[in-house]
Amino acid sequence: MNSGSANETKVFKDWESWLGQHAPGLLLYARQQTQCEADAQDILQESVIEIWERQQSNELPAPALVYATIRRRAIDLARSRQRRAVREATANAEVPAAWFDLSLEDRERSQLIQESLRMLPEIYQEVVTLKIWGGLTFAEISTTLEIPANTAASRYRYGIEALRKTTQKELA
Amino acid sequence: MNDSELEKFEAELRNLKPAALPGPLLQSLVDSRPKLENQPARSPRLNPGAVKTFGLSHWLRWLIPATAVVVGGMIAWVSLRSSAPNTLKPATAPPSERLVADDISVERQLVSTYDAIAELPTGEPVRFNCREWMDEVNVRDSSKGLVIQKRIPRVEITPVRFETY
Known part of the structure; x- marks a missing residue:
């Protein structure tokens, strides 16, 4: 094996590792930002390809950049949909995909948190998602959502508290 | 909620793993990585469609300024031609x-x-x-x-x- 193919193999393994680490969180965020599963998967794939194209190097993309691209593409998609009522009716008819791994023992709790998270206002939902499952810092969240870092922190705190209240209320 | 409760709840949320990607989507993302062979670092290749787009944008990058230069030259030439008779024939009766x-x-x-x-x-x-x-x-x-x-x-x-x- 020459050095080129060895390097290629390394990049391949790094890329698979990167996907294993970040792709589930990215898909979770894409699902929250879109109205149906197909849109979420399309936007995730398009965003990753766009980042590769823009990056012009073989370095692995920064997750914050991919999250920001997903958000921008989701906004563009929502704007491009002219018949909003039809889209929402279609989305409501569709069974939503599971946001979390349901193979865990506490399946009911996973579903409860998903529903609680879904009921949160979007501005809190996205900050909590980016922080907890995206692993972004408040500075990165600030860049991704184009809001001040202090706003991101306060939204996170409020979102976590609201989420906890909702889950405790349901479990009580 | 105090800080300890917050941290405990955060830890609980972090234990909740996002759902794995569907197989076809994961495979598609794996395939979307840039190829290293026959490709310098500054121009990653993703797939045939991406290569086609890159080629087109590469040509457009040169075509647009070239077209602008040609059009600008034609405009200058036409304006010179139209202004020349006025300067050379002042005696012509208006x-x-x-x-x-x-x-x-x-x-x-x-x-x-x-x-x-x-x-x-x-x-x-x-x-x-x-x-x-x-x-x-x-x-x-x-x-x-x-x-x-x-x-x-x-x-x-x-x-x-x-x-x-």
Whole structure:
């Protein structure tokens, strides 16, 4: 094996590792930002390809950049949909995909948190998602959502508290 | 909620793993990584569609400035051509200085008249009455004091039968 193919193999393994680490969180965020599963998967794939194209190097993309691209593409998609009522009716008819791994023992709790998270206002939902499952810092969240870092922190705190209240209320 | 409760709840949330990607989507993302072989670091290849887009954008990057230069050159050339006659021919009368005729007259003056006799191939005599006219056309522009005069000679020949004569 020459050095080129060895390097290629390394990049391949790094890329698979990167996907294993970040792709589930990215898909979770894409699902929250879109109205149906197909849109979420399309936007995730398009965003990753766009980042590769823009990056012009073989370095692995920064997750914050991919999250920001997903958000921008989701906004563009929502704007491009002219018949909003039809889209929402279609989305409501569709069974939503599971946001979390349901193979865990506490399946009911996973579903409860998903529903609680879904009921949160979007501005809190996205900050909590980016922080907890995206692993972004408040500075990165600030860049991704184009809001001040202090706003991101306060939204996170409020979102976590609201989420906890909702889950405790349901479990009580 | 105090800080410890917050941290505990955060830890609980972090234990909740996002759902794994569907197999086809994961495979598609794995395949979307750039290839290293035959490709420098600055231009990653993703798939044939991406390569096509890169090629097109590469050409457009050169085509657009080149088109701008050509169009700019044509505009400059046309403007130079249109401005050159004005500088080279200042004596050319502008439209407001054209001749405006306020009187046009055509006069006919009989210069001479005479008769002529000829014979047809059959021997029959033929008589002609010939008249020489001078037609004169006068065009006047009183505001500028201009008179244009044109004189044209004209011959009028009329056959006359002997019986009529």
